[in-house]
Amino acid sequence: DQQVKQNSPxxxxxEGRISILNCDYTNSMFDYFLWYKKYPAEGPTFLISISSIxxxxxxxxxxxxxxxxxxxxxxxxxxxxxxxxxxxxxAGISGGSYIPTFGRGxxxxxxx
Amino acid sequence: xxxxxQTPRYLIKTRGQQVTLSCSPISGHRSVSxxxxxxxQGLQFLFEYxxxxxxxxxxxPGRFSGRQFSNSRSEMNVSTLELGDxxxxxxxxxxxxxxxxxxxxxxxxxxxxx
Numbered sequence: 746d747q748q749v750k751q752n753s754p755x756x757x758x759x760e761g762r763i764s765i766l767n768c769d770y771t772n773s774m775f776d777y778f779l780w781y782k783k784y785p786a787e788g789p790t791f792l793i794s795i796s797s798i799x800x801x802x803x804x805x806x807x808x809x810x811x812x813x814x815x816x817x818x819x820x821x822x823x824x825x826x827x828x829x830x831x832x833x834x835x836a837g838i839s840g841g842s843y844i845p846t847f848g849r850g851x852x853x854x855x856x857x
Numbered sequence: 858x859x860x861x862x863q864t865p866r867y868l869i870k871t872r873g874q875q876v877t878l879s880c881s882p883i884s885g886h887r888s889v890s891x892x893x894x895x896x897x898q899g900l901q902f903l904f905e906y907x908x909x910x911x912x913x914x915x916x917x918p919g920r921f922s923g924r925q926f927s928n929s930r931s932e933m934n935v936s937t938l939e940l941g942d943x944x945x946x947x948x949x950x951x952x953x954x955x956x957x958x959x960x961x962x963x964x965x966x967x968x969x970x971x
Contacts, residue, residue, distance in 0.1 A: 751899075777956060777957070781960075781962075786964060787964050788861065788947055788949070788961075788962025788963050788964050788965055789900070789947070789960075789962045790962070791959040791960065791961075794957075834899065834900060836900075838956055842913075842956075843954055843955055843956040843958075844890070844902055844905060844913050845902075845960070846902070847892075847899050847900035847901075847902075848899055849897070849898060849899030850899050850900075
């Protein structure tokens with residue numbers, strides 16, 4: 746049973762345009778969400794997070810939106826750059842835990 | 858500050874063998890977690906150690922085990938390897954393993970089981 750779903754295995758975007766990566770979750774106990782980015786041959790690195798008491802968190806070119814009623818979050822990258830090409834993992838953490846549950850990832854390719 | 862170090866970087870084993878992977882966390886970090894990454898399943902949690910004790914465990918068979926030493930270094934062992942164990946094994950560390958703490962990942966050990 747997948748608690749965190751990233752239904753798009755891949756996404757291709759032109760440099761300078763917006764990249765939108767989507768994530769759905771089924772566990773209503775999740776109250777904290779994270780995005781990690783992974784380049785080939787490297788470990789994932791933390792990108793941005795959001796608490797369930799917020800609906801938006803912004804950090805430079807990266808913004809995460811949370812829609813609790815739809816159990817949906819999205820990561821917006823504006824403007825997209827070729828260096829953003831990586832696999833992006835969405836994760837949720839439930840109230841009583843501190844272990845993130847990750848999705849399967851979305852591979853983003855930003856074309857120059 | 859040195860990052861999380863995992864050794865070896867690559868491993869090739871045959872079915873039925875056992876393997877031990879090593880992880881040195883960032884200095885001062887006491888929580889070490891292990892994840893398995895496969896193309897179809899993404900990042901799946903194996904277990905987490907804190908102060909030499911397994912604090913959390915994922916849904917993996919008993920063939921997967923681990924331990925943590927007093928210097929916070931951790932090892933993961935897989936016995937009786939199966940073809941399906943081929944994966945990238947990632948180790949992550951954090952200060953205390955708290956909910957709001959970022960995980961710092963190593964580059965992983967790529968295990969191939971033939």
